[in-house]
Amino acid sequence: MNLASLLVGAVQLALVVLGGPLLLGLMRVVRSRLEGRVGPPVSQPWRDIAKLARKQRTRPSESSWIFAVAPLVLVATAATVAVLAPLVTLAPPLASSTDFIAVIFVLLVGSVALALAALDTATAFGGMGASRALTIGALVEPALLVAVLALSMPLHSTNLIAIVANGSRHASTLLGPSHLLALCSFIVVILAESGRLPVDNPSTHLELTMIYEALILEYSGPDLAAVTLGESMRLAIWLGLFVNLVAPVGIAATAHPLALVVGLVALTLKVVVVGIVVAIFEVTTAKLRLFRLPELLAGGFILAVLGVVTGAVMR
């Protein structure tokens, strides 16, 4: 780890922190336009966060330190991944130990913290949200890990940087059936992990249909600002990882400033495109019933298994 790579990490962190809420805002704008509305400005999530930061925190009388710590954990884990993951560049700090599984599990710590905090509020909604979110999380996991296995097959390494670098050097691996199948399953995983339609409706106000929103009903003020920021950073990270696995075009191979600028622009463009596609998909699809979700997630799992099998056969 040297100074240049730390600087690169800081750039990535700044991009994810600043860009995460903007990505959320962009997706809301796209949805509004397709629904025939003007919609909020793209910067609306940042305006909300800035306002929330100036409001009072409230704490339910039954809660403990877990409730207070969870928003910090959510943002901190997302920030750690933002620094380490190959988003803008292939040379972030600690590149040799940026492991795909470690990245997934670090993000998982944030989800678990939020679920525990929801149970800590002693409300029915919190428990409901935690139960549903974790059930989905448990069913997503096989698809996710087997997809990682399929993606790691060409190199026999789960090092995320190595996987992305391999894709950028040998474009032919990107079109291999194993890679494509794994990425299809990755799409299902991302929709579920970030609580987008058809898994969860991020803009619902009805408590009984909520999944991820129900987890955070008790947070207010700076806590809610942190949770909103953390969730949007996670969405940006998932989409950023996805686009770099699909098409690592423009990603900076070194920490050279010019390459970094190119990487920054390329990542932003790719994530914007994918964000718009996801938003369009969300408008045109209905939320699935909770007990229909296992079918969707099992579909993702099957795709990932097919990815592994074709990968083994093709070799």
Added chain:
Amino acid sequence: MIVLALVAGLGVLATLTALVPRAVRVKLVAGLLGLVEIVGGATAIRVLATNHAIVGHTSSLVPFTGVRIDLTPLGALFTLTTAVVAIAATIHWVGYRRHAMSSVSLSSAFALFVTSLLLVPAAGDIVTFLVLWEVMALSSLVLVAHDHAKRDETRQAAWWYGAMTQGGAALITLGLVVLGGHAANPSFSAIAASASHLPAATRGAVFLVLLVGFGSKAGLVPAHVWLPRAHAEAPAPASALLSGAMVNLGIYGIVLARTLLGVGATWWWLVAGFFGVISALYGSLYAATSTDLKRLLAYSTSDNMGLVVIGLSASGLFAAHNAAASSLALIATLVLVTAHALYKSTLFLGAGSVQYATDERDLDRLGGLARTMPVTTAVIVVGALAVAALPPLNGFGAEWLVVQSLVHGLSGADPVTTVATAVFVAALALTGGLTIVAFVKAVGVGFLGRARSESAEHAREVPVSMRIAPAITAAACVALGVAPGLAITAISRASDAVAPNRSGLTATLSGFHLQALRSAVDPLALALGAVAAALVVAGLRRAGGPRTGAKLRVFEPWGSGRAVTSARMQYTATSFAEPLQRVFDDVLAPQHDLDVSHVLESRYYVERVAYASANDDIVERRLYRPVLALAAVLGVRARGLANGSVHRYLAYGFVVLVIALVVVS
């Protein structure tokens, strides 16, 4: 040799010390036991440090064969793990006295159990091994049955445990005796030398017999049924030893079978892997849907042992085509075994503290303990995050290594191994997800929110020794999590004893590095980064807030405008697991009973609705119950054979003799 004799002697002395008067009994026995554990642990550390086995033989003590000691680095790893768990359990025991754990029989059984656990891995021949194994089984049976006079569940647990453990021991004896019969002497080294000359079919059969025998000790499905009963009913220090030390010896046995028989055929490990996958999924699924804290932990033990056996199977499967992946899988397995011992004993000791403070094990009657029992809650949180394999705790490193070995094992694998590996990864992942559900439920429902019963509301933090004990193992979970390099040398020496390490695994103080795989992970850096980020966000949060007025206000939980005064508004453990139970309805087949009674005058008016749901163990219900019922029926029928007539009994003897003669000739 002498130090091990010292361990045995002190252990026996501690067992006998239980006869002293009650006032000083626990302190004396615990003190002596502490000595036993420290000497045992130090011996194991010496073996691991010098990489030299302690070998010895004395012809006295046991007739015909004598006692043979062979503490290899592999055995030393298990002894050391046991010693750490036992130290924590003994400290916890000192505080646990109030719960009738101070009687002569229980004190002596506890001392004997700890001593035998420490010594089993040091056994160097069949007879020594089986004797120690039986001492371990019987002394633990006494501990499981501690409350048999008062509780029917305890009696049931003791019956199940006794029957299963003796059945397992019979199979182990059979397997080892078959091997010993072909060897020059009954020592393990002689058996290992001669076993390769046996026909493949015999070796396969012996492997299967040993797998089932040791697998039942490790709690593999379907031989797991004793585990949720015994672990739940035993007093906490004993549960911690059962789950943190004794089940490990089942794994030790399977590894021992591999050292005795060699790697063997592919189908051996496919069978073992099948049982591993079933155990992992079944255990985690029942852990996720249990509402009894200690049953949940017990099922999670079954699940973890399943993962361990998956690792062992991967090691066996890869041995033919990829020695590096094979040895890595073995190391990963041993890392997982030690990690499991530490976090599961933390959890069992913590659960024991909760039971001590509240007299409750049912999650639906706990809650709110984070405020009344902060230390116990904190250690439980550490244990739960570790078992959920979340970084930076030791469970994460173990699971990461297992996945790495599977990823690596795919290179050069044949189609069968490829598919098996994909199944292993999927099982690992689904198990991981279900384990997170189980432990978020255990912590969230059992310790957070509002107290769900009187006793939970008035809970007081437990005595100091009971707070220290799980804190020791929890601290070890954190230490080995952020600095996995602390233990990896010892563990790779232990695995070298079975298969030489070709994985290229190195560990710095802060992480694992696999040069050949270009994979590495650095839990310490992740933890430091996350903590730094959390501190920054905490600072920002502190700086935020309104300019005037209070920055933090405490108000009743939001109940949609209602005053939430009842703890019953919260989600229960049952409702928390309901979606999963519905998803896995076909597997779990939970039993529901809905009884609606109408008023006499009109069936449109309901007088009473009774709803009951039970989620008992389906293997027990569908597999064991019918067999037991059949045995009971046959037993009743067999009574007809014994009608009291002496002539008839003589005739039986004659018929059997004739049959025997015909068979022999």
Added chain:
Amino acid sequence: MNLRHSLQLRHVDAGSCNGCEIEIGSVFGPVYDAERIGARLVASPRHADALLVTGPVTHNMASPLERTYLAMPEPRLVIALGDCARDCGVFSGGYAVAGAVADVVPVDLEIPGCPPHPDEIVSALRRFTNR
């Protein structure tokens, strides 16, 4: 108070005839689209800056209304929407009515009308969001 172009609303129906609810519905619909000025309905009073109350306050809803108000983080506002919320309107004196919104919680802004036109609601909200 400067809400910096962001106004989260928690809506409480304290006993309304649902006329005002229909208008609120169209405030957030495609024609009037209050989201474009930064206003949004939220699911929890913890997330809200302002309480949007409709209808006269019935006896049954008086306590929930007060709890909702207390559950909100400070600084917080109350908007009484419609004539019933201001002075009980046609329900004035009804046996189920406890009083106007101002009798239960402190009101910061009143929007008259029975029901108020969506335009009027949006322009009232704009006074907070400065857009």
